[in-house]
Amino acid sequence: PWPGLIEAYRHRLPVCDTWEPGWAPVTLREGATPLLPARALSELTGCDVHLKVEGLNPTGSFKDRGMTMAVTEAKATGKKGVLCASTGNTSASAAAYAAIAGIECAVLVPAGKIAMGKLAQAVMYGAKIIEVDGNFDDCLELARKTTATFDTIALVNSVNPVRIEGQKTAAFEIVDALGKAPDVHALPVGNAGNITAYWRGYSEYFADGVASSRPRMLGVQAAGAAPLVNGAPVKDPETIATAIRIGSPASWNQAVAAKDESNGEFRAATDEKLLEAYRLIAKTEGVFVEPASAASVAGLLAATADGWIEKGSTVVCTVTGNGLKDPDTALSSLPEIARVGIDPVAVASAMGLT
Numbered sequence: 450p451w452p453g454l455i456e457a458y459r460h461r462l463p464v465c466d467t468w469e470p471g472w473a474p475v476t477l478r479e480g481a482t483p484l485l486p487a488r489a490l491s492e493l494t495g496c497d498v499h500l501k502v503e504g505l506n507p508t509g510s511f512k513d514r515g516m517t518m519a520v521t522e523a524k525a526t527g528k529k530g531v532l533c534a535s536t537g538n539t540s541a542s543a544a545a546y547a548a549i550a551g552i553e554c555a556v557l558v559p560a561g562k563i564a565m566g567k568l569a570q571a572v573m574y575g576a577k578i579i580e581v582d583g584n585f586d587d588c589l590e591l592a593r594k595t596t597a598t599f600d601t602i603a604l605v606n607s608v609n610p611v612r613i614e615g616q617k618t619a620a621f622e623i624v625d626a627l628g629k630a631p632d633v634h635a636l637p638v639g640n641a642g643n644i645t646a647y648w649r650g651y652s653e654y655f656a657d658g659v660a661s662s663r664p665r666m667l668g669v670q671a672a673g674a675a676p677l678v679n680g681a682p683v684k685d686p687e688t689i690a691t692a693i694r695i696g697s698p699a700s701w702n703q704a705v706a707a708k709d710e711s712n713g714e715f716r717a718a719t720d721e722k723l724l725e726a727y728r729l730i731a732k733t734e735g736v737f738v739e740p741a742s743a744a745s746v747a748g749l750l751a752a753t754a755d756g757w758i759e760k761g762s763t764v765v766c767t768v769t770g771n772g773l774k775d776p777d778t779a780l781s782s783l784p785e786i787a788r789v790g791i792d793p794v795a796v797a798s799a800m801g802l803t
């Protein structure tokens with residue numbers, strides 16, 4: 450059975466040199482997510498498109514890859530609690546891993562801007578929920594100050610390097626599954642930890658000769674929250690994709706390096722384009738992702754339309770979070786619901802199949 454990421458990639462992860470003897474991985478058997486051939490998107494774009502379905506991790510997002518490392522390290526270095534700022538998925542993941550590690554967890558979330566599913570997770574996993582009257586960037590500043598003052602509390606945001614180390618394993622899995630690196634890798638970018646992690650993973654496999662090439666990285670932001678596209682922080686980021694409603698990415702320089710070194714690019718997608726991709730992925734590929742995750746496919750569609758991605762390219766789109774996280778957005782465009790009596794003809798006609 451799949452042992453979880455620390456065991457599976459132990460020789461490629463920075464474990465145990467500073468950790469207490471006898472430490473054990475804190476794991477929910479994260480990782481080993483499907484790399485799904487996207488038939489409809491492949492046909493639509495003329496490319497060989499695959500979806501890396503990260504919503505199938507234990508807490509429903511890619512954050513689990515980094516959190517197994519960060520919470521294992523926190524426990525193995527005698528920390529009493531973990532703290533994170535979050536737009537939702539980091540907090541859900543930190544709360545779950547802290548729960549099985551038996552240490553305290555507090556999450557700083559922007560008041561009123563967290564998707565219901567994520568809040569439900571943090572509540573049920575037993576985290577201390579702290580609402581901050583501000584945005585994610587304000588939450589992160591408070592988290593950094595708190596953990597700088599109290600050293601018994603570990604900061605588990607992606608500014609913690611072991612988070613990036615855990616998350617780079619997704620690139621390993623993709624090369625292992627494809628037998629090569631893709632020509633292009635598209636993913637949403639918020640705080641920019643994940644694009645940093647993927648580039649590191651592809652670069653390690655390339656340096657070791659496991660892969661003979663590296664992809665061009667296509668980082669996609671919401672148009673109202675696109676500091677890396679604009680080249681300057683966004684003071685009041687706004688997007689329906691609350692997971693990437695971030696104005697000042699903590700991994701800014703590393704994300705720019707990934708884009709430059711890979712001959713890649715950053716693109717912005719309007720909320721309208723994000724929601725179109727959000728619906729398309731569910732209705733044609735059977736994968737329900739949360740709005741921010743659809744940014745990777747919105748980027749794919751735009752970049753194949755304007756030729757930045759050539760036909761016939763092998764493209765992987767990471768869809769980062771499970772659609773169940775954000776039921777409100779899914780139900781905001783509620784289709785008309787048919788009401789029928791006990792009448793089979795009415796049912797068949799509601800299906801347009803009489």
Ligand SMILES: Cc1ncc(COP(=O)(O)O)c(/C=C/C(=O)C(=O)O)c1O
Pocket residue numbers: 510534535536537538539540607637638639640641642643644692693739741742769770
């Ligand atoms: C579904 C989903 N898709 C993409 C991103 C962007 O990844 P990064 O560029 O590495 O930040 C996030 C990020 C979420 C948080 O930052 C948090 O949970 O605090 C996300 O939840």
